[in-house]
Amino acid sequence: GESVGLHLPTLSVQEGDNSIINCAYSNSASDYFIWYKQESGKGPQFIIDIRSNMDKRQGQRVTVLLNKTVKHLSLQIAATQPGDSAVYFCAEILNTGGFKTIFGAGTRLFVKA
Amino acid sequence: DAGITQSPRHKVTETGTPVTLRCHQTENHRYMYWYRQDPGHGLRLIHYSYGVKDTDKGEVSDGYSVSRSKTEDFLLTLESATSSQTSVYFCAISREENQPQHFGDGTRLSIL
Numbered sequence: 267g268e269s270v271g272l273h274l275p276t277l278s279v280q281e282g283d284n285s286i287i288n289c290a291y292s293n294s295a296s297d298y299f300i301w302y303k304q305e306s307g308k309g310p311q312f313i314i315d316i317r318s319n320m321d322k323r324q325g326q327r328v329t330v331l332l333n334k335t336v337k338h339l340s341l342q343i344a345a346t347q348p349g350d351s352a353v354y355f356c357a358e359i360l361n362t363g364g365f366k367t368i369f370g371a372g373t374r375l376f377v378k379a
Numbered sequence: 380d381a382g383i384t385q386s387p388r389h390k391v392t393e394t395g396t397p398v399t400l401r402c403h404q405t406e407n408h409r410y411m412y413w414y415r416q417d418p419g420h421g422l423r424l425i426h427y428s429y430g431v432k433d434t435d436k437g438e439v440s441d442g443y444s445v446s447r448s449k450t451e452d453f454l455l456t457l458e459s460a461t462s463s464q465t466s467v468y469f470c471a472i473s474r475e476e477n478q479p480q481h482f483g484d485g486t487r488l489s490i491l
Contacts, residue, residue, distance in 0.1 A: 300479045309383075309469050309482035310422075355421065357479075365476040369422040 274353060278376045285343040287373045289356035292337060296358035301330060301341045304372070305352045313341070313354075343375075351377045382406045383483035385470050391489045398457040400486050402470030404450075410473045411453040412480060413437075413445060415466040422469065428453055429476070460490045 279285045291299070297318040302310035316323045316330045316339075323330050329342040339356050355372035359365055382405035392398055402411060412427040414437075424437030426445040434445050442464060444456045457464055467487050471480040 298477065298479075302482075307484075309471075309484045312479050312481060315479055359477055361477070367476075367480060371419075371421040 274372050274374045276374045276376060278378060279346050281346060281348060281377055281379050283346055285341075285346045285350070285375060285377075287341045287343075287354045287375065289339040289341075289370050290337060291339060291356070291358050291368075291370075293358065293360055293368075294337075295360050295362050297361045298359040299330070299332060299339050300357040300359070301328075301339075302355055302357060302369075303350075303352045304355070310355070346375075346377050348377045348379055351375055383470060383472055383481065385468075385483040385486050387486060388484070389487045391491065392460055393491055394461060395459050398460050398488065398490075400455045400468055400470075400488070402453045402455070402483060404453075404472045406472060406474075406481075407450060408472040408474050409450075410476055410478075410480075411447065412471040412473075413443070413453065413455045414469045414471065415439065415464075416469060416485075417466050425455065425468075460488075462490050464488065465490045 300315045301313045303313050304310045314325045314328050314330050316332050321332050327344045331340045353372045353374050356370045357367055359367050384403045386401045413425040414422045416422050423439045425439055425443050426437055428434045428447040446454045467485045469485045470483045473480045
């Protein structure tokens with residue numbers, strides 16, 4: 267499959283452990299955040315989103331935390347499975363009159379069986 | 380998947396030839412986008428469309444043109460391909476510009 271990013275930060279976890287993937291953003295005008303998962307040879311897949319008026323949102327095995335004070339976003343994956351191995355990246359939607367989506371570079375998650 | 384089909388999935392061509400990539404959606408979303416993804420750069424916006432015949436440039440639009448004659452189709456054209464345009468190209472759609480984008484599975488383009 268394609269090489270999404272040769273120099274991405276990598277997180278390696280044991281199957282069954284919890285994973286935490288972090289993302290820093292810089293723009294106070296961001297009012298919507300999204301996490302994507304990208305497997306080798308595929309397009310980015312929407313996982314979960316969160317509005318800026320929230321600080322936590324839960325999905326199935328995933329939780330997103332938003333700390334607006336330090337402009338930090340995290341994705342927590344519970345009981346990580348081999349199928350979770352992928353590149354994860356965050357995106358922010360800026361509201362500056364018009365809207366603009368900015369994508370982060372990503373973190374590669376490797377799950378050891 | 381969000382009903383997005385990109386074609387072709389793989390293409391190898393020579394420098395100087397024209398190339399057209401197609402994105403087809405079945406979701407009736409208003410916004411469509413073309414990105415390229417290269418190691419070390421993440422997703423970079425080439426062009427986007429906010430309706431039939433309504434398009435605008437992204438951050439890396441030089442050497443690319445687009446057309447949208449129907450809601451469901453968004454074409455990306457490289458008029459005269461160069462080796463620097465070797466990349467993986469993704470199409471995305473969104474209902475509105477302040478909504479999450481959903482992606483196709485990409486076209487791997489190699490220009491020799």
